Amino acid sequence: MLSPEAFRDAYDDEELAEELPDSPTGSLRDLQYLYGKLYTLATTGGGEYAPYLTPDAAGDLIDTDDSLIVVRVDISGPEPRLADDHLGPVWLTRYTEGLVQQVSHCKYPAARGIDHSVTHQAGRNSDPEKLARYAKERLTKWATDGVVREAADAHEDGWIVERLAELSEDALETIEEGVKKSLGGESATALLTVQVKTESDGEYRWPGEIDVFLEAMRRRKLSKLVTKNKADDSSGDATDLVTREPSRTVGTSEDPQNYFLGKQLEKFPGLDIEEAWRSHPISEDAAVTVMNAGVFVEACTYRTFGAKVYYLPYFFGRPTPEKARDLYRVLHDAASTDDDLTPVERAYENREELFDEDYLRFYISAVMPHQMSRYDVFGETLNGQLHYPKQLAFTHNRLVENASAFATEEGDDWTAPMPTNEKWELLAGDDNRLHAVSTGWYFYQTFAGRDDTDADADDPRIQALVNVLSGEPIAVDVLLEEFVSRISSEETDDEYDGFPSFLVASQFAQLCALADGDLELLTTSDPEKEPITYEPTYDDVDTMPTVTEILATDGGHPADAKLESFIQETPALAPNSDGPSVTAERRGAFLLGALVGDIGSYQEYSEDRSTTLVDQYPVKSITRSRIKKVTQETIAKTLTYTRQEKKEGRSYPGTKADYIVDRLRETILDPDPDEWEIDTDDLRFYYALGITYGMNDHPDWDNVESDDQPDLKEEH
Structure with a gap:
């Protein structure tokens, strides 16, 4: 090439x-x-017959010893005869790049049968007897093939093909002996072809120099194109x-x-x-x-x-x-x-x-x-x-490295809404992100678990991959179903320790990246889910005020400001009087999850409890009919811990996690969840997202100095 x-x-x-x-x-x-x-x-160059040649079929023979066996026939006289010059009737030589077009090989990929061209490719390490037979068949089988003869009959030089088939039995025996002698009894992998002399004072010509050979090759190959599948x-x-x-x-x-x-x-x-x-x-x-x-x-x-x-x-x-x-x-x-x-x-x-x-x-x-x-x-x-996969890779990296939902300014005293982890590929910047996107590994890490990596005929992973490569939006319903199924399976898998918060954060990062306004790779036919397809408006951490700056300006609690900011910048959760009512329901599920995650973490680290609210209310147990009861029980548990801490002298104004509880009362306890319309997968995913948020909602202990922020450590 x-x-x-x-x-x-x-x-x-x-x-x-x-x-x-x-x-x-x-x-x-x-x-x-x-x-x-x-x-x-x-x-093979341009020209009428070039497309019919198959140079790669014998490409591994180029420049190898004993790779071309040439039968040489003189048909310039009244009777066809074998060559008697210095090269003789059988010439064993080397197949070279320069001979590709002259030999004009056209492979017929069948276990039995002759190649389309007069040149034929023998099997690997064929013995001399078999090669001798193939050499003779250039004259006895190819030249007498029905399609070859039809082409010869319609061609002005068809007599050349006819004369080849007229060689005597003695000549064929000479060819057999010549092949065996030239090989010295050794097996070989080779092409077998012919050279023909048509003029008494002319040269021996290769198949690529004889038009009737090329036309016969063409017609033979074409004959196979109309008879496949028993036609x-x-x-x-x-x-x-x-x-x-x-x-x-x-x-x-x-x-x-x-x-x-x-x-x-x-x-x-x-x-x-x-x-x-x-x-x-x-x-x-x-x-x-x-x-x-x-x-x-x-x-x-x-x-x-x-x-x-x-x-x-x-x-x-x-x-x-x-x-x-x-x-x-x-x-x-x-x-x-x-x-x-x-x-x-x-x-x-x-x-x-x-x-x-x-x-x-x-x-x-x-x-x-x-x-x-x-x-x-x-x-x-x-x-x-190329824009779609490369932009998705870039956007995902930008989100987990710089967006306020996943990152904080260096030295900030409070964690970001979502956890990150350098050991989790989807929660850290990755130079090989484009490889993960283009191979589908990007979705394999977050979609429902399967026994192996092979896809089924209707596997959402392969469909999501093709969608991203082609720029076709992915249905939100498919993502939520896959995400929730994966979360539920890992919640009950003994291999995992505790709630799979890094998985949920990874899924959310994907959801945000796919919703990027420059990509618009999320779609839905349900207007209630439409806000999920909108691009979040998270600030770049380089332009955000730190927690210390927030406290200095409004005197509020950092957790309250962070929660309000996250909700307002996440379209799927943000209050909007013109938006669908399901948005409020989704926000309620998220807030319940946030409270369960927050109190569950408190139970684990402050109460040393092995079974927490997170374990008591797993994602797969949350339904519209049950969410009100879970909310009431979680708020009751929160009030219990508030009273307990006040008795122990750890007093602070209001209720523990009041910034969540107050919002939760407005979204779940009124109106009644029995009248909600939100889909189960939608409900469960944002509940899981809330748990992840709540478990990650605490001071950044590496940055907090106890003398500067005693109230933060005391509350958490």
Whole structure:
């Protein structure tokens, strides 16, 4: 394959423009055709027959010893005979890069049968007897094949093929002896081909120099495109969906992604295999060019969750020579670079060296293979942009590192609303975040647990991955269902110690990042859940006042100010007279969780209790019908601890955690939760978020000096 520099030198603008499609990429077939064109130009050059060659099939034989066995035949006289010059009738030589086009190999990938071209590829380490048989079959089997003979009959040089088949038995025995002798009894892995002399004073010519050989190869390969899946002849005259020109089209051609095959019923509903060309008409030459896209398609493909993710780059608009060269560089690098980067990451690394990112697009889909060659296709789109995964990675890092919901100014005396942890990937800045997003690991860490990493046909993890890569919003309902299921499973898992607050904080960070206004990757058809899809308005900690500054200005309690700020800056919780009533219900669930988390932490650390309110009221136990009772019992427990502390002399004004209790009374005890409309998953997730908040609602002991803030330590 040509290097990008050699590709640029090999084709000037005029030559390249002649080979490129004359319309923008508008379908997967258009994209595959463009890939196939670039691959063909880089391996076998331009021309009518170049797309039919398969240079990679025997690519590992190039520049290896004894890799090409050539049968040499002279048909310039009245009778065909074997060569008698210094090279002899059988020539054992080395297959080189310079011989790729001259040998013109076209592989037929079948366990039995001959290759489409007169050149044939033997199996690995074939013995001399088998190689001798293959050598003779270039004349006795290929030259007499029905499709080859039909092509020869219609060609002015068809006599060349006919003369090959007329070699005598003595000549065939000479070929057999010549092959065995040249190999010296050793096995070999080789191509077998012929050279033919047609003029008495001419040279022996390779198959690539004889048009009838190439035409016979072409017709033989095309014959297989109309008979796949037991079709007799799935072909007919129609408009080619790639070139938009009238032509003979085929309906059962191969596909680099295994789409549009006979068993792909979602692509071919109600398929009549003989009439497939009507449903999906692609011309013969275009079909072969599409097949050649395989190397580049696979280079831009990666596996995750047991599925194949296709992330195929192309440029927006009509192909031009300069854009084609840039695209070829991307594809060449993908095909020749052996690293662990996904195509998403590779495109991001090369974004400044290539064409304008605004013109870069990606075809995206994920394919889940099943038995019997059946496949499920997820989220197919041609409008994917690098912007979405890279922006999601950037936004998540910014949130957990700088947003007031997760971070505090250095030296601040009070914790942030949500906990962070350097050992939790989603709660710390991560230079490899784009890798996690592009592989789906980003969702694997927070979605419902499964037995293994392989996805099912309807697995939300793979669908969420495809959505992010393609810029399609994810349904809030799906996220909440997955989040709550994961939280509930870890609450009861003996492997985890206590409430999974870091998990909940990670899920919330994802929810905030997906709601970023520049991404808008959350959606819902339910107006009650719409506030969850809005971007939070958390301040950057570099611009926030510290707790000390807040106390100096209004004399209030830092916990009160922090809670009010968090609620107001979180659209899913913020009071809004014009908003849906469910927002107040969601806020009530959050506040109840905050009080349960706060008092539960008090019970654990001050009362040394092994079972706390957090354990007593797990997430999966919270329902609309039960939330009022849990609220009453939690407030009662709070009042009990308030009286107890006052008796012990730890007196302070008001009720313990009154900044939560006062708000809670307004949201849950009136109006009555029996009349609430909030969905269970919505209720439970924000209850879990509240618990996480409450457990993290305390002074930052590393920064608090007891002499400066005695009341803070005393209360907590």
